[in-house]
Amino acid sequence: MAYDFNADDxxxxxxxxxxxxxxxYQETAKRTDNEALKKLLNHLxxxxxxxxxxxxxxxxxxxGQEKAATVFDPNDESTLxxxxxxxxxxxxxxxxxxxxxxxxxxxxxxxxKDTIVFYLGIKEAVPQGFGKDQIDKIIKEEMLHIRILSQxxxxxxxxx
Numbered sequence: 232m233a234y235d236f237n238a239d240d241x242x243x244x245x246x247x248x249x250x251x252x253x254x255x256y257q258e259t260a261k262r263t264d265n266e267a268l269k270k271l272l273n274h275l276x277x278x279x280x281x282x283x284x285x286x287x288x289x290x291x292x293x294x295g296q297e298k299a300a301t302v303f304d305p306n307d308e309s310t311l312x313x314x315x316x317x318x319x320x321x322x323x324x325x326x327x328x329x330x331x332x333x334x335x336x337x338x339x340x341x342x343x344k345d346t347i348v349f350y351l352g353i354k355e356a357v358p359q360g361f362g363k364d365q366i367d368k369i370i371k372e373e374m375l376h377i378r379i380l381s382q383x384x385x386x387x388x389x390x391x
Contacts, residue, residue, distance in 0.1 A: 238365040241353060242290035245369045248346055249283035252276075255342075259335065268332045271383065275339065278379070282372050289368055336384040343376045 253276045260272035347370055354366040 238293050238363070239290060241350070241366050241369065242286050242293070244353070245286040245350075245372075246283050246290070249279045249286065252279035252342075253283070256339075265332065268335060271332065272335065275380075278376065282376070285372060286369065289365065293365065333384065333387055336380055336387065340377055340380045340384070343373055343380065347373045347377075 256272045256276035256279060260269045260276070263269050263272070350366055350370050350373065354363060354370075
């Protein structure tokens with residue numbers, strides 16, 4: 232079955248990706264004894280929650296056309312496919328076994344970059360008129376994550 236997605240599908244994926252980010256940052260914070268690192272990781276988790284809420288709000292604002300199904304899917308296979316995509320392609324997995332704040336920031340920046348690349352690619356699967364332009368809002372939010380993480384990394388480097 233070929234899949235085309237609408238903006239509603241993409242925002243649903245974005246919410247799940249943010250949820251994965253929250254989980255990653257919270258779990259990583261629990262594994263460290265470094266209080267500065269723990270504080271930053273918890274702040275990043277809070278940011279992911281805010282972005283998840285942003286995506287929920289944007290999703291509510293979508294028009295009927297942007298939420299319309301693009302394929303006949305009586306068995307809801309597209310939802311399963313979306314979940315599989317999110318979990319296999321873009322995730323903040325605890326595979327980043329960072330022992331330092333710098334390593335954690337670099338790993339988080341890479342995950343955010345991967346997320347942006349994923350959205351740029353998935354945007355092509357959204358037909359014109361089904362909210363394709365809304366995907367840019369997600370990308371801008373992810374770019375904000377990178378900017379904040381990069382600023383923290385630069386502060387850390389200049390403090391050395």
